Amino acid sequence: xxxxxxxxxxxxxxxxxxxxxxxxxxxxxxxxxxxxxxxxxxxxxxxxxxxxxxxxxxxxxxxxxxxxxxxxxxxxxxxxxxxxxxxxxxxxxxxxxxxxxxxxxxxxxxxxxxxxxxxxxxxxxxxxxxxxxxxxxxxxxxxxxxxxxxxxxxxxxxxxxxxxxxxxxxxxxxxxxxxxxxxxxxxxxxxxxxxxxxxxxxxxxxxxxxxxxxxxxxxxxxxxxxxxxxxxxxxxxxxxxxxxxxxxxxxxxxxxxxxxxxxxxxxxxxxxxxxxxxxxxxxxxxxxxxxxxxxxxxxxxxxxxxxxxxxxxxxxxxxxxxxxxxxxx
Ligand SMILES: Cc1cc2nc3c(=O)[nH]c(=O)nc-3n(C[C@H](O)[C@H](O)[C@H](O)COP(=O)(O)O)c2cc1C
Numbered sequence: 001x002x003x004x005x006x007x008x009x010x011x012x013x014x015x016x017x018x019x020x021x022x023x024x025x026x027x028x029x030x031x032x033x034x035x036x037x038x039x040x041x042x043x044x045x046x047x048x049x050x051x052x053x054x055x056x057x058x059x060x061x062x063x064x065x066x067x068x069x070x071x072x073x074x075x076x077x078x079x080x081x082x083x084x085x086x087x088x089x090x091x092x093x094x095x096x097x098x099x100x101x102x103x104x105x106x107x108x109x110x111x112x113x114x115x116x117x118x119x120x121x122x123x124x125x126x127x128x129x130x131x132x133x134x135x136x137x138x139x140x141x142x143x144x145x146x147x148x149x150x151x152x153x154x155x156x157x158x159x160x161x162x163x164x165x166x167x168x169x170x171x172x173x174x175x176x177x178x179x180x181x182x183x184x185x186x187x188x189x190x191x192x193x194x195x196x197x198x199x200x201x202x203x204x205x206x207x208x209x210x211x212x213x214x215x216x217x218x219x220x221x222x223x224x225x226x227x228x229x230x231x232x233x234x235x236x237x238x239x240x241x242x243x244x245x246x247x248x249x250x251x252x253x254x255x256x257x258x259x260x261x262x263x264x265x266x267x268x269x270x271x272x273x274x275x276x277x278x279x280x281x282x283x284x285x286x287x288x289x290x291x292x293x294x295x296x297x298x299x300x301x302x303x304x305x306x307x308x309x310x311x312x313x314x315x316x317x318x319x320x321x322x323x324x325x326x327x328x329x
Pocket of ligand 1: 019225
């Protein structure tokens with residue numbers, strides 16, 4: 001699969017853009033485990049053109065994570081064009097436009113998935129952004145606004161006509177937010193539309209190597225994007241890529257192998273922010289990791305882990321888990 005001239009190989013697997021999750025250290029870690037392409041957190045075009053420094057920091061990309069896309073959102077054509085140019089100067093490989101964010105503070109104001117209620121404006125923004133930059137522009141969106149407006153098959157054609165180089169589709173409507181199950185049938189319908197020639201990247205509820213392979217084989221998508229399944233589990237990309245390449249499931253690693261990765265995440269987060277904010281930031285990953293699922297009577301240890309205020313305290317708890325719960329290291 002190719003986006004513009006960027007060759008992503010066969011069956012590429014992408015790390016989804018996630019606010020407050022896909023910072024530079026997490027992207028590098030997922031890349032290390034085999035993610036074929038990574039995305040920044042979404043960047044507000046309005047904040048970018050006002051030079052808000054926290055937003056500008058989100059544009060920093062590393063050589064080792066390439067190919068990388070910077071994702072922007074907004075509802076104003078001029079602001080989006082200007083933001084697109086600012087992003088291009090930060091030298092990502094791709095610029096992605098977010099037309100899928102369902103949260104009130106974004107969609108409620110008409111940006112993100114809110115644009116699914118104003119298709120003419122969505123198309124105008126897309127066309128102008130494509131014109132404004134020299135790197136490939138891609139779009140990420142949802143099936144439609146709600147169950148009565150699943151417009152993605154027609155919309156995909158219209159977006160393609162605006163000149164985008166690939167389209168990512170999360171198989172939910174805006175109204176669904178993150179509830180229910182992602183519907184991949186419509187993603188498959190977009191892919192099977194003979195008018196479509198740009199790559200289609202499917203997204204939604206991919207949490208294992210087997211599900212990922214099924215998405216490729218049953219929907220025929222060109223790429224699969226993984227979001228929540230990677231939180232607290234960046235090694236999912238290693239499992240998925242191994243299965244796609246060999247048809248065999250990767251055997252489990254020793255418990256300490258996984259603990260060591262989570263500890264690396266803690267240290268990177270603390271280094272990037274500071275001890276207090278770094279630990280706060282990484283709690284989401286520690287809370288989501290499947291590593292501790294199924295351990296009997298783990299609740300108290302989990303609470304202690306999520307309350308730990310220093311790296312020393314946190315690592316002490318993490319290191320004590322195998323002995324406390326009789327887990328082979
Ligand atoms: C915490 C969180 C933050 C997200 N932030 C973004 C974002 O900045 N841009 C975006 O396009 N999607 C964002 N999403 C949506 C994901 O990219 C993805 O489309 C969605 O989670 C469905 O995929 P999944 O089932 O693999 O998680 C976010 C999702 C989560 C859970």
